[in-house]
Amino acid sequence: MPTDTVQSVETDAAGQFAAGEEQQSRGLARLAFGFTKLAEKYFPDAFIFVILTTIVVALADLAVGAxxxxxxxxxxxxxxxxxxxxxxxxMVAITGFVVASSPPCSKLxxxxxxxxxxxxxxxxxxxxxSMGASYLNWALSLVLGGLLVRAIARRTDxxxxxxxxxxxxxxGLGSTWALGLSSSSAMLQANPASLPASISQISGVIPLSETIFLWQSVALYFVLMICSVVVFYFASPRGAQVKTAADLGVDVFDEFAAPQKQERPGDWFEFTPVLPILIVLLAVGYFWSEFSTKGVLGTVSSLNNYNFFFLMLGxxxxKNIRSFLTAVTKAVPTTTGVIIQFPFYGAIAAMxxxxxxxxxxxxxxxLSALFVSIANEDVFPIVIGIYSAILGFLVPSGGGKWIIEAPYVLQAAKDIHAHMGWAVQVYxxxxxxxxxxxxxxxxxxxxxxKLQAKDxxxxxxxxxxxxAPIVFFLLWFFGETLAG
Structure with a gap:
């Protein structure tokens, strides 16, 4: 068969495969984009759900005679x-942003x-x-991932x-962050100074060795990472389906962080590397003391130490105060939801x-009695997992939502003798x-x-x-290894 004929057949076959693949992806995209349009039209700001939850809990208290x-x-x-x-x-959000936007990270x-x-x-x-970075810090994952996308988009090859x-x-934030070191609930449970009395009296302190450092939790993390990488490799559009940054009107060549220069003699203090180095040396001495007395696990279990490390690293x-403060200023807006919503979560937990x-x-x-009545130790991970996933759409805050859920989830786990640390990881x-x-x-x-959610x-x-089905199955499967 002539070469041009072979190429023609191969081209036709590839075209038919691409057409079938495109039609299949359109089916999934139609469902997803339909959901997005509904969400954009009817889904209010996340703060509205906090207010509505507060009102619902208050009404529930009235209903039981309070x-x-x-x-x-x-x-x-x-x-x-x-x-x-x-x-x-x-500070988790700020320090992650500061580290990811630093000059050395830009080179990386x-x-x-x-x-x-x-x-x-x-x-x-x-x-x-993104998922690898999320194990260290969820904010680092978002910023590092976004900047990496822009850097790849600048390539012409x-x-x-x-x-x-x-x-x-x-x-990183959508799949694996809560299984890593910036897990709000795991860190909260491991820190007696931050643990509210309403939770402490039920579970006490749960060390990280019983939550994110369980081998079952680490295995779950890697399974999710592998599956996600495979899914996105095959879901990635090809050929005519590809929409580049230029196609979308996004300029990826503009500077994310404009370089700054010393303009007057008084700026020396802001631009010299001497001051940051001196402060970091103090931090090194502190961590040496912590490692010597508490060990590595005891040191990283402290959320304050975790944030302190990333702040000093940033x-x-x-290398200089000016660049550092500029990054902090840009990071602060990402904390708005945390600052305004968490006090309401504390109020909800109290009610x-x-x-x-x-x-x-x-x-x-x-609520804990309800969970105990419908879930034994075997199906507890599935029941709590589905409940937490549904509530997570209404209350999009891992730490704040844990404050609300923890009292009755942990009480239910305690009543049916389930593994308390795994209950945290199920969540x-x-x-x-x-x-x-x-x-x-x-x-x-x-x-x-520079995109919108619909994109x-x-x-x-x-x-x-x-x-979803992988997570729920593994929560049950690994839960069985911890039963009894």
Whole structure:
């Protein structure tokens, strides 16, 4: 057969395969984009759900016979109960952003951008990097992933679908972040100073060795990472389906962080590397003392130490005070939701756990009794996982939602003698799922890649369809290894 005929047949076959693949992807995209349009039209700001939840809990207290003044007292007394934890979570976001936007990280991103050789490889690579970074810090994952997408998009030797790659950059927060070191619930449970009394009296302190460092949790993390990379490799558009950054009107050549220069003699203090180095040397001495007395695990279990390390690392990587403060200024807007919503979560938790009805029983005890009645030790991970995933769409905050859920979830786990640490990890794995279709946490990433939620949610929705059954099965399967 002549060469040109062979090429023609191969081209026709490839075209037919691409057409079938395109039609199949359109079917999933139609469902996802239809959901996105509904969400954009009817889904209010996440803060509205906090207000509605507060009202619902107050009404529930009234329904069980609680006195209105007791409900109001619970609301007010609990409102400021999470101030330390609120600041800690805000610092997680700030320090992650500061580290990812530092000059050394920019050089690292440039090297990472040179690794993939094709568009689908690039998308899978972004997913891998994003989820890898999420184990250290969820904010680092978002910023590093977004900047990596922009860096790859600047390459002229490959065509990468900018929408799909941007969605891949979100996978760290949408799949694996809560199984890593910045897990709000795991860190909260491991820190007695941050643990509210309403939770401490049920479970006490649960060390990280019983949550994120369980081999079952680590295995779950790697399974999700592998599956996500594979899904995004095959879901990545090819050929005529590809929409590059230029196709979408996104300028990826503009500077994310404009370089700054010393303009007057008084600026020396802001630009010299001497001051950051001196401060970091003090921090090194502190961590040496902590490692010597508490060991590595005891040191990293402290959320304050975790944030302190990333803050000092950011200061060192930026090399001067001016660059560091500029990064902090840009990071602060990402903490808005945490700062304004967490006090309400504290108030909700107080109304759930401290306000008793006419029978002397709180809403928290009613809910825990409900879970105990419908779930034994075997199906507990599935029941709690599904519940946490659904509630996570309405309350998009891993730490704040844990404050609300923990009292009755942990009480139920205690009553049926389930593994308390695995109950935390069930929550962690399941509550990350709705992030894949909830635009709340997409905002920092979207600001970097200059897209809208509708541009990426079709791809993240596809990931949700694959991840959800895998997560629920593994939560049950690994839970069986911890039973008894």
């Amino acid at each position: 006195h209105p003044l007791e409900i109001a007292s619970g609301f007010g007394s609990g409102f400021w109960s999470l101030i330390p934890f609120t600041l800690q979570m805000a 991103i440039a090297k990472l951008a040179s690794v993939p050789m094709t568009g689908p490889q690039a998308t899978a690579w972004v997913a891998f990097v 490959l065509r990468m679908d900018y929408r799909c790659a941007s969605a891949a950059a979100y996978l 200061l060192l990587l930026h 759930l756990t401290h306000v008793a009805g006419s029978d002397g029983v709180t809403i928290s005890h009613h 962690n794995a399941a509550e990350a799922l709705p992030n894949l279709i909830n635009p709340f946490w997409m905002l920092p990433l979207l600001g970097i890649v 990426i949610v079709g791809f993240t929705f596809t990931q949700l369809l694959v991840s």
